[in-house]
Amino acid sequence: MTNATKHFLTIDNGGTNTKVIIVDQDGRQLSVSSFPTDAIERRPGFREVNPGQMWRDIGKAVKAALEYAGLDGSQIDGVVPVGHGKGLYVLGKDGKPFMDGILSSDSRAADLANEFESRVAEIYPISHQHVMVMQFPVLLRWLKDNEPEQYARIGHVLSNKDFIRHFLTGEILEERGDASGNNLVNLETGEYDGRLFDFFGIPEMLECMPKLVSATDRCGSIAAEAAANTGLAEGTPVYAGLFDIDACALATGVLSDDIFSITAGTWNINVFPSKTMAPLDGGCMNSVFPTGGTLVEASSPTSAGNLDYVLRMMTADGSKAASYDELGAMLERTDAKYTDVLFLPFLYGSNVNLGAEGAFIGLRSSSERDQLLRAVYEGVVFAHRHHVEQLLRVLGHKPKAIRISGGVCNSDPWVQMFADVLNLPVETVAVTELGGLGGAMCAAVGSGLYGSFQEAFGNMSKLAKRFEPHADQTAVYDRKFEAYEALLTALDGGWAALRDMQNSLER
Helix, strand or coil: CCCCCCEEEEEEECCCEEEEEEEECCCCEEEEEEEECCCECCCCCCCEECHHHHHHHHHHHHHHHHHHHCCCECCCCEEEEEECCCCEEEEECCCCCCCCEECCCCCCCHHHHHHHHCCHHHCHHHHCCCCCCCCHHHHHHHHHHHCHHHHCCEEEEECHHHHHHHHHHCCCEEEHHHHHCCCCEECCCCEECHHHHHHCCCHHHHHHCCEEECCCCEEEECCHHHHHHHCECCCCEEECCEEHHHHHHHHCCCCCCCEEEEEECCCEEEEEEECCCCCHHHCCEEEECCCCCEEEEEEECCCCHHHHHHHHHCCCCCCCCCCHHHHHHHHHHCCCCCCCCEEECCCCCCCCCCCCCCEEECCCCCCCHHHHHHHHHHHHHHHHHHHHHHHHHHHCCCCCEEEEECHHHHCHHHHHHHHHHHCCCEEEECCCCHHHHHHHHHHHHHCCCCCCHHHHHHHHCCEEEEECCCHHHHHHHHHHHHHHHHHHHHHCCCHHHHHHHHHHHHC
């Protein structure tokens, strides 16, 4: 028997960046290699990724991560894919990719999603899900209606991380947590339900759905072709893996409803584990959580990705208008009273109306660049507060604290803003790449190294900082949030007219 340190490698494929992270059994982050997720926008609202390029880039990133950690492929004890939820990745009937994957920030099917959501009460008792524009069945129905030749070629339907696992192992399997977050699984039985496929008008897709597996299940091994592409050793165990919000919740120790998990990255994700499911009128989603029970979720593509876009938009050549160091200094020297401009962070989608889009409100001739930039930071946090209040209505009381992950954790002033706007303590953990840590914990539990996620968290993660809310800042943000919500209500009847105008111009 050997006492050699175990090493776990996570491939964390996000909507903005893809990262390869190596973590040891004690939670030490040994290396990170990343590259931008190369989105293709062939039409407004379309966000796709070329699977061949994605796989080549992943191979390079894995080799770089191994080199930086000073390890060879044979020293990796388990590999776990972690991926963005929703979106759509398909294989042909021959088991090979034939079309670009669709990212979770894609909004092409907004009108369809609106139509289905108006009837969601018909299926909510089955899936306990609302309808979102980037869910599998909505995108599949869009393909059926608009690109029937592509639709007819589909042989297998996969989530992002399950698609990556197919490249690693050759196996075609779907992890239950991701599937349950896509309106395809009966949450009472944990299995696919044909009534859901009938509701979305895609009954033929039921036979294209892979076998369901649990997050910690071993799902094959690194295949020879994958070993050549990545430098991993052929035969290395590969585990089912996780939806990225599950990975971040586990990595931050959010294992009961005492603590909420917030992920602020491309997506605005707010969750807590629950023994019961959120009701229809709560406006929340329910999905299978790896520890058992239900993950209650309120989310939308309305988070930190908005800042990157605004920074590029403010310059003629597409470079960033300011560095993150400059922005951090600006946040440090200003406070909640600095800007009276509000920003709606709906550049990639909305959390109030599927037709809502981004906007600055309150611009004057005297408005300065930094006031607009601070408004973007605040608007992102207001969008998170909108979702947190949904969770609070479901739970019925405040949590003890919030654990936060995502790109926002690189900015202490932004994390402090979350504490002030939410009026709750916000905590961070020591490891920077929480998707990678959550993936490593999944492999550690799947391999039997630790007997539970609670044990894995105790051995692999620790808290780093705690941010307490400042009462004077909270009072100002409360006033701003009241105006933010009032304006969203006032605009609610106008988004359809905007959409009609935009559609007419596209023709």
